[in-house]
Amino acid sequence: MLALPDIRLATPADAAGIADMSRDCIEHGLPWSWTAARVLQAIHDPLTNVAVHARRGQLQGFGIMQYGDDDAHLLLLxxxxxxxxxxxxxxxxxxxxHTARTAGVRRIRLEARADNLHALAFYEKQGYVRVGTASGYYEGVVDAVQMRKMLVGDGGAASDDLATR
Ligand SMILES: CC(C)(COP(=O)(O)OP(=O)(O)OC[C@H]1O[C@@H](n2cnc3c(N)ncnc32)[C@H](O)[C@@H]1OP(=O)(O)O)[C@@H](O)C(=O)NCCC(=O)NCCS
Known part of the structure; x- marks a missing residue:
């Protein structure tokens, strides 16, 4: 069993730190779109989960996922x-x-910067597969790789990481 880090839903007090981390770690070289105001909207959106891990009051990481009926969209990590x-x-x-699976979601989709080889390798390790590219997806200047992970009906990729890792 994986020793899970202590992860919780974000509160409004986390918004500025999340936005700063998005600017520095994800949106570098692009206009800053995930500002604190946008993150705050996501925190308040009932169809979106903003998950965080903090240590001694310091934000260590976050993920934002928006849930639909059949699929969910991993927006930022x-x-x-x-x-x-x-x-x-x-x-x-x-x-x-795990939250998506519990809500009956069948698959997760995401886009990652095509120039972010680390993220692509990370997501492939988590069971995501490349399904296409979107030219100029980020502000018309950076392409995106589109990835998917089936949560049900896809053998190994369907296993619940919380229970099996
Ligand atoms: C991508 C990112 C979220 C990975 O976070 P992390 O906490 O370092 O990853 P983990 O320690 O959980 O690693 C999980 C697995 O992915 C692999 N992995 C992690 N970073 C990797 C990298 N840079 N290259 C290849 N594999 C990587 C690890 O080897 C590990 O494998 P294991 O399960 O066999 O041990 C982090 O590097 C990051 O924040 N990058 C900048 C932002 C970003 O690119 N976000 C994603 C696009 S929105």
């Missing part, structure tokens, strides 16, 4: 550079997937 390679990205992903 980041771990602070000092907290990487300790299983937190996997833990946040598993937490959000």
């Amino acid at each position: 980041a771990v602070s550079p000092v907290a990487r390679h300790q299983g937190l990205g996997r833990g946040l992903t598993a937490w959000l997937e």
